[in-house]
Amino acid sequence: MVMVCIACGNNTKEDTTVTASEVIEDKTAVVSPGEGPIPTVDYDGLEPYLTKDNDSTYVVNFWATWCKPCIKEMPYFERIQAEYAKEKVQVVFVSLDFPDKLNTQVIPFIEKNNIQSKVILLDDSDANSWIPKVSQEWSGAIPATVIYKGKERKFYERSFSYEELKKEVTSIL
Amino acid sequence: MKKRYLSIVLFLALVSVAVLSSFKSIQPAAVSNGYTIGDVATDFKLKNVDGKMVSLSEYKDAKGFIVIFTCNTCPYAVASEDRINALDKEYKSKGFPVIAINPNNPEVQPDDTFAKMQEKAKEKQFTFPYLYDESQSIFAKYGATKTPHVYLLQKEKGKHIVKYIGAIDDNVRDASAVKVPFLANAVDELLAGKEVSVKETKAIGCSVKQ
Numbered sequence: 435m436v437m438v439c440i441a442c443g444n445n446t447k448e449d450t451t452v453t454a455s456e457v458i459e460d461k462t463a464v465v466s467p468g469e470g471p472i473p474t475v476d477y478d479g480l481e482p483y484l485t486k487d488n489d490s491t492y493v494v495n496f497w498a499t500w501c502k503p504c505i506k507e508m509p510y511f512e513r514i515q516a517e518y519a520k521e522k523v524q525v526v527f528v529s530l531d532f533p534d535k536l537n538t539q540v541i542p543f544i545e546k547n548n549i550q551s552k553v554i555l556l557d558d559s560d561a562n563s564w565i566p567k568v569s570q571e572w573s574g575a576i577p578a579t580v581i582y583k584g585k586e587r588k589f590y591e592r593s594f595s596y597e598e599l600k601k602e603v604t605s606i607l
Numbered sequence: 608m609k610k611r612y613l614s615i616v617l618f619l620a621l622v623s624v625a626v627l628s629s630f631k632s633i634q635p636a637a638v639s640n641g642y643t644i645g646d647v648a649t650d651f652k653l654k655n656v657d658g659k660m661v662s663l664s665e666y667k668d669a670k671g672f673i674v675i676f677t678c679n680t681c682p683y684a685v686a687s688e689d690r691i692n693a694l695d696k697e698y699k700s701k702g703f704p705v706i707a708i709n710p711n712n713p714e715v716q717p718d719d720t721f722a723k724m725q726e727k728a729k730e731k732q733f734t735f736p737y738l739y740d741e742s743q744s745i746f747a748k749y750g751a752t753k754t755p756h757v758y759l760l761q762k763e764k765g766k767h768i769v770k771y772i773g774a775i776d777d778n779v780r781d782a783s784a785v786k787v788p789f790l791a792n793a794v795d796e797l798l799a800g801k802e803v804s805v806k807e808t809k810a811i812g813c814s815v816k817q
Contacts, residue, residue, distance in 0.1 A: 498682075500681075501814075502715075503814060532780055559779070559784065560777050561774070561777075562773070562774060562808040562810060565810070572809065575811075576812075576814060577814070591752070593814075
């Protein structure tokens, strides 16, 4: 098991630069013009990011700029995005910052930390309606992460180290 | 013959490892799940911002309690402060006082120290006890995963029965846009001698800092 993981890690590092263009292409496809660098969506707008049925593996992470454990684990998601792009892994950061903080906190944070993965802001105040749609297991605490490929789906209400995240992502590839 | 014996021993060893490891994985999950509706909630003795220890058992006349795990720092907790004060003012006289508990470890979240709790309580003129779960044992027993996280308890034959778990209402960001005040509705139903109709709700919150 460990051998397999080490093998994938080595393979992907070499190919990171090649696949970067694919990722960018996909990003532009999802963002419609005029939405700005970080589109703001309600749950109906978020749902397509949670239900794509193709051969890509999606890692959807719920976070906020004020959430310390979220900020701490973001570089691990960025690394997964870079190292596993060839295996069609796509990371999506869903910000739960209050919408009035988009320009003052979220966008500056993304720029300062040079976040490469896709970022969207979820503006949907009725959390009791949409939290169970993301996962029945979710109490609502963040960080929380959905990892899915086609119909296979896992939910995590927890923080990750890089190794832990890599283990979960590679288990579903 | 020896080989067969060895393979049986090996097999038994494997089985016992499998059994033991499955126990290991079940136990923490059972603890972290905490209370569900109908469970008996534990009493506690925790330090209030005024330095005195507070227990549920001191409230002889209370019909129940609005226990809210909250903290100084989480934007969702901060957005709820005025509402928590209002809930206490409304329901303390009716027999359901608010008891707020900070579950966070200040070593992880430096703005959640006891001193900062005292400042917060003074600044926001909290009308309710704001307790420090110093050993971080009470939130774990209740199963609170985040701040704010509400447990509505009703006294029944001297026991504190969990009647509602979840959010204060359906719009944490904007009190004026609330459509359904889940918690107030639940307390009103208990006061009217009815069963709580919406027993559990979900809300975004900051994970408890351990």
